[in-house]
Amino acid sequence: MIGVALGILAVILVGPGSIWVGRWRFLHRAPRPAVALWQAGSVAALLSVVGAGFALSLGLFRTPEPPLAEIIVYGTVLLFTVIVVLRLIWSLLIVGRTSRLRRTRHRHALDLLDQIERRTALPGVVASPGLRVMSAAEPVAYCLPAVRQSRVVLSEGALQTLAADEVAAVLAHEEAHVRARHDLVLDTFAALHRAFPIAVRSEVPLNEARLLVELLADDAARRRTGPIPLARALVAMAAAPVPGFAMGVSYGTAVRVARLAERPRPHRLLSAGIYALALGLIALPLVILGAPTVFAWLHVTGLNLGWY
Numbered sequence: 001m002i003g004v005a006l007g008i009l010a011v012i013l014v015g016p017g018s019i020w021v022g023r024w025r026f027l028h029r030a031p032r033p034a035v036a037l038w039q040a041g042s043v044a045a046l047l048s049v050v051g052a053g054f055a056l057s058l059g060l061f062r063t064p065e066p067p068l069a070e071i072i073v074y075g076t077v078l079l080f081t082v083i084v085v086l087r088l089i090w091s092l093l094i095v096g097r098t099s100r101l102r103r104t105r106h107r108h109a110l111d112l113l114d115q116i117e118r119r120t121a122l123p124g125v126v127a128s129p130g131l132r133v134m135s136a137a138e139p140v141a142y143c144l145p146a147v148r149q150s151r152v153v154l155s156e157g158a159l160q161t162l163a164a165d166e167v168a169a170v171l172a173h174e175e176a177h178v179r180a181r182h183d184l185v186l187d188t189f190a191a192l193h194r195a196f197p198i199a200v201r202s203e204v205p206l207n208e209a210r211l212l213v214e215l216l217a218d219d220a221a222r223r224r225t226g227p228i229p230l231a232r233a234l235v236a237m238a239a240a241p242v243p244g245f246a247m248g249v250s251y252g253t254a255v256r257v258a259r260l261a262e263r264p265r266p267h268r269l270l271s272a273g274i275y276a277l278a279l280g281l282i283a284l285p286l287v288i289l290g291a292p293t294v295f296a297w298l299h300v301t302g303l304n305l306g307w308y
Contacts, residue, residue, distance in 0.1 A: 003055030003077075005288050010048035013041055013281075014202050022204040028259055030267045031215040033274035035185060038205045038212070040278035042192045046088065047285040049196075053081025055289075088195035095191045099183070102245040103144045107151050110134070110144075115156070130178070131171070133159065139237045142248035143174040145183040152178065153246075161236050169221050169230035170237070170249055176220035177247045182213040186247075211252040218256055219264070227260040234260075 018041065021027075027034035057078035115133045130151050134140070139162070140155035152174040159167065177183070189209040193201055221230050234253050242248025 002288060002292060003052045003058075006048045006052035006055060006285055009285060009288065010045055010052055013045035013048060014196065017041070018202045018204040022208055026270065027208075027212075027274065028215060028255065029265075030271045030274055031212040031219070033271045033278070035209060035212045035216075037274050037278045037281070038209055039185075039188070040281040042189065042205050044281040044285055046084070046192065046195065047282075049084055050081055051285055051289050053077050053084070057081065083197070084195055087197075088191065091191035091194040092188075095187050095194065099187055099245050100146075102243075103146060106243065106245070107144055107146070107149060110151055110153060138241060140240050140242070140248075141170045141174060141237060141250075142242045142246040143177050144246055145178045145181055150178045158237065158240075162233055163229070165225060165229040166233035166236070169225040170233050172221035172224040173217045173230065173249055174247070176217040177213070180213075180216065180220075182216065183247060185213055186210060211255060213247075214251050214256060215259065218260065222260065222264065231257050231260045 021037070021041065027037070057074045110132045113134060115135055130149070132151055132153050134153060134155045136155040137157045138155060139158040139160075140153065141158050142153050144151040144153070152171060154167070154170070158170070162170065186206075186209060189206045193203075193206045218230060234249065234257050237250050238253040240248060240250040242250060
């Protein structure tokens with residue numbers, strides 16, 4: 001029964017649950033707790049899958065000689081669970097290592113091709129040591145976060161397209177990604193995403209996480225430069241190409257520009273509610289797993305609450 005309950009919870013979290021929460025546009029008002037909510041949902045789905053698999057596979061050991069049909073069913077469930085766990089471990093190792101190596105190689109190429117004289121002559125912009133300017137006609141802006149030697153990249157086309165205050169807004173946005181290490185958030189979501197087989201995985205949590213970290217960086221840039229320069233820069237660079245392993249300024253432009261037009265408010269009650277929901281999602285599979293122990297304890301102690 002516990003395995004069935006956890007299995008149903010996993011199906012809901014991976015499928016209709018994530019689609020439903022993905023339609024909650026009010027989460028964009030509080031992006032930081034919203035990231036925590038999506039993380040909690042992904043972890044709860046993983047806990048539910050693993051818990052359901054091991055709970056159901058215990059049927060193999062309930063009888064000394066189980067029928068062949070039970071061996072096949074429970075063995076398949078156990079095999080699926082082990083595959084998910086191994087895929088998660090492998091994904092955590094591979095996603096981080098692959099991203100780090102690709103960013104390192106790209107950083108070395110950027111250092112070789114950097115236009116030093118253009119970078120040191122940016123009007124009204126204090127150039128950081130990690131800023132690099134590339135000779136490209138397309139307006140491009142992205143960052144390569146790292147523990148050390150992170151890079152913020154602007155193209156010559158971006159400098160020619162954007163005004164000085166818009167350049168400052170874009171730099172503030174990318175530097176916010178670097179400071180907060182939003183790449184680690186996305187790498188974790190990517191690893192959790194890859195842990196599930198293609199047939200049962202959902203794209204919604206990863207896509208929402210990408211948008212939410214952009215909203216967080218927008219908030220940091222808005223505090224430094226105001227919303228108007230950033231909004232103009234986002235519109236001007238809406239079609240900017242970005243390497244797949246980098247974090248670019250052009251993701252989710254329509255949603256972000258519309259949000260910048262709104263007056264920023266703290267939304268403390270909303271944030272508290274989202275955090276509470278995230279804690280509840282994490283606790284739910286653990287409560288289901290621990291329910292038999294609690295009920296057994298109630299019977300042993302002679303308690304009868306009349307509700308189970």
